[in-house]
Each structure stands twice: as C-alpha cells, then as structure tokens.
Amino acid sequence: MGFTDFFDKVQKHLQAALPFVVYKKPNVSDIQVLLQKDNKLYTTEDYSESGFVFAPFNDQEVSVLLPLEACEVLKTKYELTSEVLNATPSEKEVIPSAEKREEHIALVQNGVNAINNKELQKVVLSRCEALNISEENPLETFKRLLYNYPTAFVYCWFHPKVGLWLGATPETLISISNNRFKTMSLAGTQKYHGTEDVIWQEKEKEEQQIVTDFIVSSLEPLVKSIQVSKTQTARAGSLLHLKTAISGTIDTQDSYLKEVLKAIHPTPAVCGFPKEKAKQYILKNENYHREFYSGFLGELNLKESQTRNTNRRNVENNAYATIKTVTNLFVNLRCMQLKDKQALLYVGGGITGDSVPENEWQETVNKTQTIKKVL
Numbered sequence: 001m002g003f004t005d006f007f008d009k010v011q012k013h014l015q016a017a018l019p020f021v022v023y024k025k026p027n028v029s030d031i032q033v034l035l036q037k038d039n040k041l042y043t044t045e046d047y048s049e050s051g052f053v054f055a056p057f058n059d060q061e062v063s064v065l066l067p068l069e070a071c072e073v074l075k076t077k078y079e080l081t082s083e084v085l086n087a088t089p090s091e092k093e094v095i096p097s098a099e100k101r102e103e104h105i106a107l108v109q110n111g112v113n114a115i116n117n118k119e120l121q122k123v124v125l126s127r128c129e130a131l132n133i134s135e136e137n138p139l140e141t142f143k144r145l146l147y148n149y150p151t152a153f154v155y156c157w158f159h160p161k162v163g164l165w166l167g168a169t170p171e172t173l174i175s176i177s178n179n180r181f182k183t184m185s186l187a188g189t190q191k192y193h194g195t196e197d198v199i200w201q202e203k204e205k206e207e208q209q210i211v212t213d214f215i216v217s218s219l220e221p222l223v224k225s226i227q228v229s230k231t232q233t234a235r236a237g238s239l240l241h242l243k244t245a246i247s248g249t250i251d252t253q254d255s256y257l258k259e260v261l262k263a264i265h266p267t268p269a270v271c272g273f274p275k276e277k278a279k280q281y282i283l284k285n286e287n288y289h290r291e292f293y294s295g296f297l298g299e300l301n302l303k304e305s306q307t308r309n310t311n312r313r314n315v316e317n318n319a320y321a322t323i324k325t326v327t328n329l330f331v332n333l334r335c336m337q338l339k340d341k342q343a344l345l346y347v348g349g350g351i352t353g354d355s356v357p358e359n360e361w362q363e364t365v366n367k368t369q370t371i372k373k374v375l
C-alpha cells in the first residue's frame with residue numbers, strides 16, 4: 001500500500017477512536033499497522049496468542065493485546081517525503097524546573113544510600129516530565145520519530161481505554177524466530193560526540209555486567225543453548241550505550257514465552273538487582289506511576305513466510321517456503337504518553353554505589369533531549 005493511503009487509513013482509525021499500533025522495526029523499511037476493528041480491551045496473561053502486546057513495567061498490572069484475529073493488518077514502505085523532512089524541527093533545549101532537579105537528585109541519593117546499606121546492588125530510578133505541545137497530530141510526531149531513529153523500534157500505540165503512547169526504543173527484550181532467540185544487555189550511557197570509540201568508566205561497566213549476568217543466569221535453565229558476544233559500544237540517536245548480544249536456541253513448548261518473560265522482565269537495565277527488591281524499591285520510592293514505561297511491547301507469535309530465494313533461477317526453492325512463528329519484543333524506553341495537550345516524557349538511569357546524583361540527573365536530561373527533538 002502507498003505511504004499516503006496507508007497513513008490516511010491510520011488517521012481515520014484514530015479519528016474513529018479505535019485501537020491501533022503503527023510501527024517500524026530496527027533497520028528495515030517496512031512500516032506495519034494493526035487496526036483493531038472494535039474498541040474492546042483485550043488482555044493477555046500467558047502470551048500464547050497472536051497479535052501485538054503492550055505490557056506494563058509492573059507485571060501485577062494488565063498486558064494489553066491487539067489480537068491478530070480482531071485486526072486488519074496493512075504494510076507500507078518508509079518514504080522520506082519532503083513533507084516529513086520539513087516537519088522535522090531542530091533540536092530545542094527545554095530546561096526542566098529546579099524543583100524537578102532537586103526531587104530527582106534526592107531520589108538518586110536515597111538509592112545510592114540503599115545500595116551502600118547493602119539493601120540492593122543496582123536500582124534504575126526514573127522520572128516523568130510534562131511538556132506542553134503544539135503538534136495536534138500524533139502521527140506526524142510518529143513520522144518524525146521514524147526519520148530521526150532508523151535503528152530503533154519506532155511506534156505509535158493507541159487504545160481509547162488506555163491512552164496514546166509513542167517511542168523509539170534501542171532495546172530488544174527478546175526476539176524469537178521458531179526455536180532461535182536473541183536478546184541484549186544494554187546499559188551505561190554517555191553522550192555521542194561524533195565517535196563510538198569512547199572510554200567507559202567502571203561504574204558503567206559494572207551496571208551493564210549486572211544486566212548481562214542476570215539475563216544469562218535467568219535464561220540458562222529455560223533454553224537449550226546460549227551464546228554471549230563481546231561487549232561493544234552501541235549508538236542510540238545522540239547517546240551511546242554498552243551492549244552485549246545474547247542468543248541461542250529454545251525448546252518451544254506451550255508456555256515457554258510466559259516463563260521466559262517472567263524470568264527476564266523487568267531486567268536490571270530498567271529495574272535493578274536483585275529484581276524483586278529493586279522493583280519494590282521503585283514502586284515505593286519513585287514519585288509517579290510508570291505505567292507502560294519500561295514495560296515491553298511488540299509482535300507476539302506472528303506467522304511469517306520465509307522464502308529462501310525469490311530469484312527466478314531458483315523458482316524450485318520457493319516450493320519449500322516455510323512458515324515460521326516470530327515474536328519481537330522491545331523494552332518501552334525513550335517513550336512518551338500524549339495526554340491533555342501534553343507530552344509526558346519518561347526517563348531513567350541505572351544507579352550503583354558509585355553513582356553521582358548530579359551526573360544521573362544530567363543523564364536523564366540528555367535522554368529526554370532525544371525524544372523532545374521530535375515534539
């Protein structure tokens with residue numbers, strides 16, 4: 001379907017206040033939409049259905065599902081029109097209030113104290129910042145996210161009973177294709193200044209290693225094999241992170257996805273370690289409700305046909321085209337909720353015993369710049 005017709009359809013769906021998700025996976029040009037035909041709130045508990053899941057940080061709250069059988073699915077190719085380019089505003093510096101700063105610094109200082117008292121090893125502390133916005137149409141904001149973050153998972157998700165969320169996340173929670181899985185440990189942050197050849201401090205190396213160790217030890221009892229890559233620097237827009245790729249094979253029995261998600265979500269990249277203690281610490285001490293920020297979202301058990309070769313000379317190969325089942329879940333970061341003419345931006349960072357509260361504040365300011373750029 002053409003780019004313009006595709007977005008006209010999504011726009012009409014939004015005007016009719018019906019649920020949908022429009023998204024683009026990292027490094028591809030296909031944009032896909034699931035348009036739910038009714039306005040019911042479907043949920044999932046065991047992640048066995050097919051569709052698109054939108055899950056909160058706190059697994060005691062509901063995971064919303066756009067079930068495949070209740071949706072129309074459309075695709076288009078990403079086209080960078082002059083209209084989109086002209087609509088891309090330049091980076092603007094919005095200074096958060098002194099009160100916000102003090103509040104976050106106190107939150108981080110308490111976290112550092114809890115770690116030094118051996119209550120926890122790492123905790124990810126976050127905040128929410130409200131900005132008044134002039135852009136009336138979230139789909140225009142979505143197009144600007146597409147343009148600015150080609151390597152991210154970019155989405156706009158809407159449900160009339162839940163709200164409207166947008167984001168461009170660099171972090172995969174887990175991707176599964178038949179019996180192969182891929183995930184990543186992503187943590188540690190510094191600003192990108194034109195090169196990925198940078199030095200990382202012990203504090204960042206430690207907080208990222210906690211994430212890698214947690215993911216590997218949580219998955220090991222549930223998978224058949226697991227491989228861990230070397231740790232590298234990865235760019236996400238104007239930021240750099242430390243990243244380790246983790247992959248392997250899985251035994252796909254009925255409830256494997258539920259078990260895997262229970263084991264790894266929320267990872268220490270967005271929660272902390274030990275997991276349950278860090279989660280309780282966050283729920284008790286953060287000054288707001290995370291909702292879907294640092295939850296996960298994405299394609300759930302979708303069928304994809306796999307053609308080995310579409311080359312004419314290999315026509316006979318196509319006879320063996322197979323159907324595979326794919327799940328592609330991402331951590332909901334660098335995201336915002338649009339509500340009452342405001343954008344609520346969600347941002348956090350990992351705290352260890354060596355964290356300096358002022359630096360952690362600055363890290364959240366840098367992270368909000370990433371997303372503010374498109375407003």
Ligand SMILES: C=C(O[C@@H]1C=C(C(=O)O)C=C[C@H]1O)C(=O)O
Binds near residue numbers: 124269333346347350
């Ligand atoms: C929590 C966030 O990001 C996570 C925390 C990071 C960190 O502590 O350095 C880096 C990448 C993400 O795993 C966020 O962007 O809000």
